[in-house]
Amino acid sequence: MSDADVAAEVSLDRIQRRLDAIWEIGRTDDGGVTRLAYSDEETAAIEYVLGELDERFTVRTDSIGNVFADTDPAADRAVYLGSHLDSVFNGGRLDGALGVVMALEAIEVALAVGEPPVSPTLAVLRAEESTRFGQWAIGSRGALGQLTVEDFSATDQSSVPLWQAMQDQNLQPRDLDRPTIDLDRIACFLETHIEQGRVLDEQDEHVGVVTSIRAPVRYRVTVEGDSDHSGATPMGMRRDAIAGAAEMITTVERVGDTAAGSGDLVATVGDITADGGAINKVCGRVTFPIDVRSTDRSHRDEVEATLLDRLEAVADRRDLDLDLSLVDRSDPVELDPSTTGTLASVADDLAVPYRRLPSGGGHDAMNFQHRGIPTGMLFVPSVDGVSHNPNEATPDDAIRDATTVLTHALLGDPTAGESPIAEPESND
Numbered sequence: 001m002s003d004a005d006v007a008a009e010v011s012l013d014r015i016q017r018r019l020d021a022i023w024e025i026g027r028t029d030d031g032g033v034t035r036l037a038y039s040d041e042e043t044a045a046i047e048y049v050l051g052e053l054d055e056r057f058t059v060r061t062d063s064i065g066n067v068f069a070d071t072d073p074a075a076d077r078a079v080y081l082g083s084h085l086d087s088v089f090n091g092g093r094l095d096g097a098l099g100v101v102m103a104l105e106a107i108e109v110a111l112a113v114g115e116p117p118v119s120p121t122l123a124v125l126r127a128e129e130s131t132r133f134g135q136w137a138i139g140s141r142g143a144l145g146q147l148t149v150e151d152f153s154a155t156d157q158s159s160v161p162l163w164q165a166m167q168d169q170n171l172q173p174r175d176l177d178r179p180t181i182d183l184d185r186i187a188c189f190l191e192t193h194i195e196q197g198r199v200l201d202e203q204d205e206h207v208g209v210v211t212s213i214r215a216p217v218r219y220r221v222t223v224e225g226d227s228d229h230s231g232a233t234p235m236g237m238r239r240d241a242i243a244g245a246a247e248m249i250t251t252v253e254r255v256g257d258t259a260a261g262s263g264d265l266v267a268t269v270g271d272i273t274a275d276g277g278a279i280n281k282v283c284g285r286v287t288f289p290i291d292v293r294s295t296d297r298s299h300r301d302e303v304e305a306t307l308l309d310r311l312e313a314v315a316d317r318r319d320l321d322l323d324l325s326l327v328d329r330s331d332p333v334e335l336d337p338s339t340t341g342t343l344a345s346v347a348d349d350l351a352v353p354y355r356r357l358p359s360g361g362g363h364d365a366m367n368f369q370h371r372g373i374p375t376g377m378l379f380v381p382s383v384d385g386v387s388h389n390p391n392e393a394t395p396d397d398a399i400r401d402a403t404t405v406l407t408h409a410l411l412g413d414p415t416a417g418e419s420p421i422a423e424p425e426s427n428d
């Protein structure tokens, strides 16, 4: 098998045809897609993918609806690869779906041109997006035995609990604390995803080899002062919650900016609500979220402590009441260096323009690595960094290159740490 065989077999037409077919399921008027977790649309998309699998695949659906399609069900070890098919409200055509379709393409090409030493298993994980139930990665957490009873009572916008939504899709979840898959069988987990940022696109790189996944610590901040008349209340007598919140928000940006100079970190205030605000009022109550992420937990925790101190100081100086409630604290994870090394080494051998980078968003892959399963992740560029939006796009040549890298990884042991592509034989 030569490099040329793989590149010739990877079919962009087949990939785009499948993406188009999945796009039709839940497609919105402006070209986006709404295929929520445990909706009929998500189920239909999974059924479409199952319909694309030929007799080489043996399919198993677990009790929460994840699909695992083995190419050698008798094998002791398998490389699991895939992603998710659910979406946010009016999301894009590529988020999740591309990772499933590319995994399928890589498996098919690997089987066509050679013999993968560790048999591949296509993984379609349910309900990755938190849009519907406020819980993310339900499928992968369930597969790994990490769901709790509280997760199952989470409700959607119509007060339908998760367990009910699962039953509506003919699923009967059971033994929540037990993995639905044999974890010892998983040699490694591989996921491909759109970057959802603009790093690769701006550098004209086709592939990102993800080194680590940033995890957030999140707060909901409530600032309280006095609600007063804007004309009748002298400046010196105000407790202005909006002005205080504004100072706090720029403080978050400044602290984040400084901290980014000494280690991986991003700090964001992405929303603000002024309760009962009006043009003729001094606003008495403001809420906003803070999201701080890093691949380095100790750096993130230091920045968190600094931030909370600074916000308290602003509140004290302005005589405002401050409530900081913790919403989320997740652990960042470094992906398996050997598996990451294999992916980078294949990209090197193929002269694909790539870079190593951290993932800013959480992915199913993160849960596999947290469970101790060697995990590797590839990114493809998001044009202009657009994601969770109908305008998601990735250049064709990047899709082709990333699929080729993934296929070559399957043709060796993906956890070997080096490319399986043989040195060209000399003609002497």
Ligand SMILES: [Zn+2]
Residues within 6 Å of the ligand: 084, 095, 096, 128, 193
């Ligand atoms: Zn996704």
